[in-house]
Amino acid sequence: MKATRIASLSTGLVVVVAALTGCGAKNEDTTAAGVDAGTATSIADFGGMDGLVAAAKEEGKLHVIALPPDWANYGEVIDTFSAKYGIEVESENPDASSSEEIDAVKTRKGQDRAPDVLDIGAAYALSGAQEGLFAPYKVATWDKIPDSLKAANGDWVNDYGGYISIGCDAKRIEVCPTSFADLLKPEYKGKVALNGNPNKSGSAYSGVFAAALAQGGSFDDITPGINFFGELKKVGNFNPVEATPATVQQGETPITIDWDYLNAGYAEQFADKGVDFKVIVPSDAQFASYYAQAINKDAPHPAAARLWQEFLYSPEGQNLWLKGYARPVLLPAMSADGTVDAALAAKLPEVDGEPEFPTDAQVKAAKATLSESWDAAVS
């Protein structure tokens, strides 16, 4: 009893002292080899991979946020990293959103609980970089990543992406839809769901954008997509339930418009539970988008954060995402140099041609339109 109390008291004191000296200690946060991990911009600053691994092991921990284990195979990514380098990964609030990640970076500045690395939507990567929240870092495979998919100075890099797809519970739906136009058919009454509110969820927002492309809109004009869902609501097919693994398994969302890697992940997850979930990239719209990685400028474990990035952009990390049906940013490069796991790549849903991406200005305009007219269209 007494021993515990003393122990907790001294822990408390240590925390207070650490908090008081926290700011001063930051500047001397160099590794045994004399590298300042917090400002290192590439592996060369550590004198190579061994130096980085040693520095990260010294820190022993990595604090991550908003990485759901059933999203793009993140569960296995985290476990593999942790086992490979003997670094404990503290995964906090897996279902957090991008804005909550950015918020955690801001409000926990200087704390040990601040997230080391971030996996965020493109808009937040841009605004975060503008606010100077990220540490620029270029992974060893940097040059193989197309320029349009990374910040020139290394503030952020796209990590994995996918296409908007239509997932369909073939046990409950006789004929699965293969295009957005199909979704309006009377047989899908009350069955077509999104992954959340497009004003809040990035995947739902992309679903509306894809619908816009299918309905004759363009990157400059998302309105046809909003009208499409308005029509879907009018004919009674729109299902306002937010698609999650649970709703898919229970049959609450028999048709879900979502990223192909999420829908494919559900299919794999529930195959042994009697759910036959089919994933189709709609024939009338191919809309792709990437998420981005960034390192917190004030990362409490700066070396581990950089090692995490090196791991994610190594063939091993990229193939793990691929295993989760996500398309890693290095997929084309790895297909070319043969480091891709061909069996996994073959399992991806078929798409024709190269994906195109809207510009930042187009994204901004689309979001403004969406926030203005979405509610009116579907309520």
Add this chain to the structure above:
Amino acid sequence: MGRRRFLMSTVHDSRPTPSAARTRRGRGGLATIPLFAFIGFAFGLPLVAIGYAALQVKDPDTLATSFGIANLTASLQGPYRNALQSSIELSAIVAFLGVVFGTLLAYAVVASGSRRLREPVLTASGVLANFGGVPLAFTWVATLGNAGMITDLFNLTDHGWSLYSFTGLTMAYLYFAIPLMVITIVPALDGLRPQWREAAQNNGASTWQFWRHVGIPVLMPSLLGGGVLLFGAAFAAHATAAAMLGTGSTVPLITLKIAAALGGDVMVGQENVAFAMSLDMILVVALVMAIYLPLQRRSARWLA
């Protein structure tokens, strides 16, 4: 007996007794300091913080902040105004239906005079009144959602039923609103003394006249209080709606809008508009209270 004495003392207190009140106030002044300190800390500070954040305007391009009312005006326009309106409508309907059905149910139980009926109903009401949030939403989803048991059994979807609509949400809210009303109104119903009714009857009053001139006026403070309570509970509810509607798009609600503005993957830099919306909510509740208090005082005078 105990309950009856309680009502009588309430009645007695509302009678003006100036001299006693003054001395009590004089001596009680010091004793209220902790109360006001607590109110200042628990309500005042957050209010100031919300007001401050609501007035901070961030320029989306330069990220520079300045003071202004841009967030407040934004929070009262377009989709945000719709959400506020729809929240108020929903809460008002839930409050109205809750008061009507809750009072009828409570009256049936009280008038029956049966202990065997009264105790289970009151206990169940106590439990159900606190049955909100995610568990409540899941109960409804499991039974009447679009893959719910009852929905599947009777093919309700083909008949146009949708839980994820204004009607569905109203029904779900009534599930905790009616029991809440029952607990609130039973003590007041107990206070309706049978003698009053007998007296009214002896003077030739009809049942309708009794309720019109005696029953309802006496109950009015409790009915109003219950209505305000139900309105507040429905207006502030977030977890139930969030779990049930997920996308929150078929029924726009102010609480869901605040959540979307505070934490999402899509809208960047809307946090301060969320604070402005919270301020709007506080104003709405203050307005309801401002209407309620004079009404309540007026009807309480009936009792004096």
